[in-house]
Amino acid sequence: MRRVLAALRDAAAPALRAGLGALAAAWLLATPVLAAVSDPAEMLRDPAQEERARVIGRELRCMVCQNQSIEDSDAELARDLRRIVREQVSAGRSNTDIMGYLHDRYGDFVLLRPPVKPETYLLWGTPVIALGLGLAMIVAMRRRRAANPAPQPDLSAAERARLRSIEDGSGT
Amino acid sequence: MSEASVPRPSRRRLLLLAPLAAAAAAGAGFYAMLRGLSTGSYDPKGVPSALIGKPVPDFTLPPLEGADLPALSAADLRGGERPVLVNFFASWCVPCVIEHPMLMRLAKQGVPVFGVAYKDKPADALGFLRKHGTPYAKLAADQPGRVAIDWGLYGVPESYLIDRQGIIRWRWAGPLTEDTLTQELLPLLKRTA
Structure with a gap:
């Protein structure tokens, strides 16, 4: 039995280590600065233009991975979209034009910051609503407490006698 | 109180x-x-197409080399006699294999199905069709994947229903299934015919 357990532990150790390694790798990948476009072939030669392309790219969702921007994603489609953004930046198109180009094709979902419009009022309003509800609850609770403060229980005759004896320093 | x-x-x-x-x-x-x-009625990753109700984007694609089928351009989708299904696929895409029998069935039923081989080597796409059958009446190749972006494509397979006026009426991202066909596509085909 003990041998079986030891064998199991020995077998599990590399898997555990690999798991931790994968976790660490995932953590590194999740750090946006490190995951930004790393392939120098993809970058624009003009640093100012490259910076502008990155600013735009960080606002655009990778439709494949969905919780990453196209700047952070390794997906094939994200690479294509990065290329398109860079082409348009070097062609001198404005940020709004470039975002508009992708918005026309992929809709609101491609924008990591959704536009404020009737369909998204609830989305944008939820934090305000939640804050308002919380404040209202606090105010209501305070009012109620002020209206009827907790009743002070009166001491019984025996308690009063005991208190007096303690105050006199004569009793235990 | x-x-x-x-x-x-x-x-x-x-x-x-x-x-x-x-x-x-x-x-x-x-x-x-x-x-x-x-x-399959709920897909958390599903994203509505931005192109529904809009005309097909302008594009011209070359034919798939060696397929002996006519190529595809926006003009082929405007002013047709009947609605058509445009299907983006690739030989490297596993769900494409799954949905292929549905496309074959649609073609057999007389629904015009036009194909676009997305980011695929012509030889590989041809091999795929030789193995699984060719449902396509027209077949184009989008090797750089640029036209696909104009369609708002974010993966393969994706299928678009184009009405006779060349308006995109429906988009299905992911493999077509029996249910998709009977519950969505066939009723729509009847309505847009």
Whole structure:
């Protein structure tokens, strides 16, 4: 039995280590600065233009991975979209034009910051609503407490006698 | 405020029941999501197409080399005699294999199906069609994948229903299934015919 357990532990150790390694790798990948476009072939030669392309790219969702921007994603489609953004930046198109180009094709979902419009009022309003509800609850609770403060229980005759004896320093 | 002492017991019951009710509601919602996932009616990654109700984008694509089928351009989709299905596929895409029998069936039923081989080597795409059959009346190749972006494509397979005026009426991202066909595509085809 003990041998079986030891064998199991020995077998599990590399898997555990690999798991931790994968976790660490995932953590590194999740750090946006490190995951930004790393392939120098993809970058624009003009640093100012490259910076502008990155600013735009960080606002655009990778439709494949969905919780990453196209700047952070390794997906094939994200690479294509990065290329398109860079082409348009070097062609001198404005940020709004470039975002508009992708918005026309992929809709609101491609924008990591959704536009404020009737369909998204609830989305944008939820934090305000939640804050308002919380404040209202606090105010209501305070009012109620002020209206009827907790009743002070009166001491019984025996308690009063005991208190007096303690105050006199004569009793235990 | 004078009745503050009266609702005490019911309030305590409410404190007990409210979390239970919330948990039950969350459970019901979660169950519905799981059910939807298994039947395909709910797709958390699904994104509506921005092109529904809009004309097909302008494009011209070369034919798939060696397929001996006519190529595809926007002009082929405007002013046709009947609605057509445009299907983006690739030989390297596993769900494409799954949906292929559905495309073959549609073609057999006389629905015009036009194909676009997305980011695929011509030889590989040809091999795929030789193995699984060719449902396509026209077949183009989009090796750089640029035209696909004009269509708002974010993966393969994706299928678009184009009406006779060249307006995109429907988009299905993912493999077509028996259910998709009977519940969505065929009724739409009847309506747009």
